[in-house]
Amino acid sequence: MPEHIRGALSQIDSSTKVPIPLEEIFRNLPNDAIRLRDDQVIEDPGEILQTPFTEKAQEDSKRFAELGAGTPPERPIPDPDAGFARLNSIFVTEERLDLPAVLAKVAQLPDIKACLLTTGDGRFVAGSLGDERLDHALQALMPGLFDQSASKLSEAGLSPLQTITCSCRDEQLSSFGQDKVYLTVLHGHRPFKPGVREKLFRVLEELAKMRGKSFA
């Protein structure tokens, strides 16, 4: 293990709970770990009756089968070029953009010092906040913090969470989340300049739509 990471780990309080996404646990389980009990009795639906809903069920089955062989309809795969074209219009530029260029544009917005793009499974995508330890910490921390906060606020009836801001003495860190993609920016200790927050969220929306094509 590299020395700089070993040092960071020694500072971690071993009693701290580290939330691991269920999805990640499931992905790493052996195939036979998820097994239904052996003594199950499968319910026999019995003789098929015509109910008031049978006809509609058959109509829908036929319709969805024609659409896609009975599988749930997939969301259309976004075209990354179209996504970058929309990012061009957000940044009002004609230069050819890719992910590093987009992150560079984000970092050039008023009062923004640096930015980092990560995913819900804690993976790094692009950018940096200028300190590798901070990058690693936020990669691990932000998905759980954001999702739990979003869930609780939603239960309380608030509209969808867009940003979490951590205020430090000299600077602030704001994380924007959308569809398990997180854009974290390091900025000055004052609130965002007018329009910057909205622009950051629009950029993240486009990047989240492009996930899977332009970055896995």
Place this chain on the structure above:
Amino acid sequence: MAFINHTNKDIQFKIVYYGPALCGKTTNLVYIHSRISPVYRGDLISLATAADRTLFFDFLPIDSVVLHGFRTKFQLYTVPGQVLYNTTRQLVLRNVDGVIFAADSQWDKMEQNVESFRNLEENLGQQNLALDEVPYVLQFNKRDLPNIAPANFLEYLLNNRKRRVQSFEAAASTGLNVFTTLDAVTQLLLHKFNRENRPLRPNSR
């Protein structure tokens, strides 16, 4: 328990959509309402907050012609999924004939799914009903969204009892398997009714 009215010659069945908050119970009813002819259904009554959270319950009555001189009526209800409305859920569950448990397939909703399923069992228990005695099916909803758990994981979480019930992958927002789920639970409750009463074979409309 089905309500038989010998004066009006009708039999009422009550089907309840149960599940965690925002899992798509109301969306199921909205889709059903949109696809059934007004001749056979009443108005969809929905009491919701401004944020589309069900406040009390949704209710959709559906009629169909039945042999033996009786008309069957199906009353479709949803319960409010939010934890604090448990008393309402208990009220809605009274005299239920069939349950569709709608689970939210998104990974971050698994805890709420399990909690709601346990809550269903507890609330049925308060009516001295065991879940295994009630006709019910599972609907794994929101299969059209990203970040969803595979169906076998949902089966492991929610269908790992001695009695394994039918389950359906659905997307209520598009209508996928909404009627298939409703048809399945209706078949179960009609079979149960036939076992416990005189044979009843409803015709399609």
